[in-house]
Amino acid sequence: MNACDLVLTPTHLRFMNRRFACTIGRGGLTGNKQEGDGATPRGVHRILEAYFRADRMAQPVPWARPIGPQDLWSDASGEADYNSRVRAPYASSHEQMRRADPMYDLILVTDWNYPKAESGKGSAIFIHQWRRPGWPTAGCVAFSRTDLRFIAQHLSPRSRLIIR
Structure with missing residues (x-):
């Protein structure tokens, strides 16, 4: 573990010697992630990409x-582009x-089952803004807008999301 890691605990996330309130998936934590289970996968996840709404915020x-x-994220298990960014029109299942x-004004994309996805093992495990404090996600890790922006701005290329 290094100083720039984000470490999820049962009650919060630790990053840069600070504690951040966060929410996880409605299915809790899992070591056996499956598409649609609502669970947040345990493991050590790298943060690979960031996306933002330029009409709602400056580049973070x-x-x-x-x-x-036209940007979508495929959750169509079994498709070649499963768990990746796709563009509309896209006939298969997507988000x-x-x-x-x-909620997705700022998205940090983790390497959970990405970029080489295994069918059915879960998609779109992002770090994003929460709906409201305590409200679970569909499997992601979510924060207040202010905390999410702070985290994004202080990540290093070595930062990892550690979920035990």
Whole structure:
């Protein structure tokens, strides 16, 4: 473990000698992640990409890419592009990256089952803004907008999300 890691505990996340309130998946933590189970996968996850809504915020970090109106994330298990960013029109099952609510205004993409996805092992395990404190996610880790932005701005290329 290094100083730039994000470490999830049962009650909060530790990062840079600070504690951050967060929420996890409605299915709790799991060592056997499956598509649609609502659980947050245990493990050591690298943070590979960042996306943001340029119409709602300034670029939070230089490596963040804007989310466009056609950007989707495939959750179509069995498809070649399962658990990756795709563009509309896309007939298979997917999630909108450009949402009406602010939940995906800033997304940090973890390497859970990505970029080489195994069918059925879960998709779109992101770090994003929570709906509200204590409200579970579909498997992601979520924070307040202010905390999420702070975390994104202080990540290093060696940062990992550690979920035990």
